[in-house]
Amino acid sequence: MLIYPDWSGILTNRKVITFENIKVACKNCSLGTLCLPMGLDPDDVERLDGIVKRGRPYHRGDHLFREADDFQSLKVITSGSIKTYTPNEDGSEQVLGFHLPGELIGLDAIQNDQHTCSAIALETTAVCDIPFDQLESLSISIPSLQRQIYRLLSREIGHETEMLTLLGKKSAEERLATFLLSFSDRFKQRGFSASDFFLSMSRHEIGNYLGLAVETISRLFTRFQDEGLLQVERKHVQLLNIPRLQEIVQGGQGEKPQQRQI
Amino acid sequence: MLIYPDWSGILTNRKVITFENIKVACKNCSLGTLCLPMGLDPDDVERLDGIVKRGRPYHRGDHLFREADDFQSLKVITSGSIKTYTPNEDGSEQVLGFHLPGELIGLDAIQNDQHTCSAIALETTAVCDIPFDQLESLSISIPSLQRQIYRLLSREIGHETEMLTLLGKKSAEERLATFLLSFSDRFKQRGFSASDFFLSMSRHEIGNYLGLAVETISRLFTRFQDEGLLQVERKHVQLLNIPRLQEIVQGGQGEKPQQRQI
DNA sequence: CAAACCACTTGATCCAGCTCAATCATTTCT
């Protein structure tokens, strides 16, 4: 599924090639408009290319990094998908996000040069590695890159802010609808169908992410299907009534304005 | 309460002084170790001083900015306290945070040069204004400042991540204990008592922030008081058993590890 | 190809926290 790099040359045994050295060309990458180089001029993208590395692809269940690992580089997903989560003291975890191609992960680790969450591949996944110290140096000499990094960090804050509202105020129904439409939008942005896609994560992980029990997720899928909003079979989802889902996200039917505070 | 600037000279009418022009000296500020200049060397702090402005103080209920306002500058609180929140379509709101002296607000606005939340003073509050375009320029010539901004943005992401776990997984009791200990720590960092302080926000706002009803907050305060964990009267809180509150934050009594996923 | 396992679904029951409602206390307004 999704955009896929061509590993054929690499996987033949003509020659041993260290993955570390594979040259990546942001300028040819289809993710250009979503990814870090977005809005940079061609010369600067060239310089960025100089520090970006592509590593070996990850398989389902492989970790990109774990909480408390030293922070070396930001990762940009180029294909596949990633789950980030924080392991809690007890064996449980909080899922923080699901990440698609073009998205940057590891931003939380800049603070202390140490990862504060873990990242695991949900399917076969390729990433670009951007060593952060080099990115930092480069951003001193490329103001538009510096600006871009500020914006990306700020965007991440904005995303998390939206999640706070989701978890603080929304009903189970609203949460799942929001979740589905988020994927719909993101797939669309990436040139895929907005209404027919595969979710790479389990019901359990969806529930964890949305602050709901697995059973609730399962029941909601059934309910949405019964109401003709979607068709779901295992990980395959087809949205049949996006406008109605959008209504649900807006607060479903009966609003109730809250009294002001202060 | 808290650190207070001396306005006496300004408020006399010897001379009209525009507040915009008041020179701020980060190097003399008691918040140095908490605030933006943290870790910069003295020369660089001097240059930062060149762009920092102090405006007129805000009174309870005044807005520092509102959602959708153009983004001009980051704000650092120097005294008082601020609530940030996102107004929802209907009249309700989601409280995003409560901010104390030394804390930076407006970081979410960098993304689109537009504020995505509103900020309102909970009491008389003074702030420093840091015009962001100037900060950005300055950070190109001061690498350690650039680094500091990256870290602050990353730290904000980390905070919000913790809130996601709070809202996604914790019980009402755990949420309020976390909330109280967060203030305890932050007051302590600022040189105030860790166990005796005033909360400047209403029960309603606490509830909104923690994803709980007002009544739940009220009942929990009563319960905690009955259990001897704290003494509360209106906005005045005295923590009597911080270790026990810490236990509650850790998950109270009976843990229950969750099954792994994947 | 069976056996074991796992993800998911569905049903039944339970309960933490919400909602509704009444009372008080405090602040603000006239």
Added chain:
DNA sequence: AGAAATGATTGAGCTGGATCAAGTGGTTTG
């Protein structure tokens, strides 16, 4: 000072979603 509005507390009852339990189908393993 008295009235009105706002904020906080407390009680009673309700409910959305959790938990517990059982069953189903898909997938992996030996």
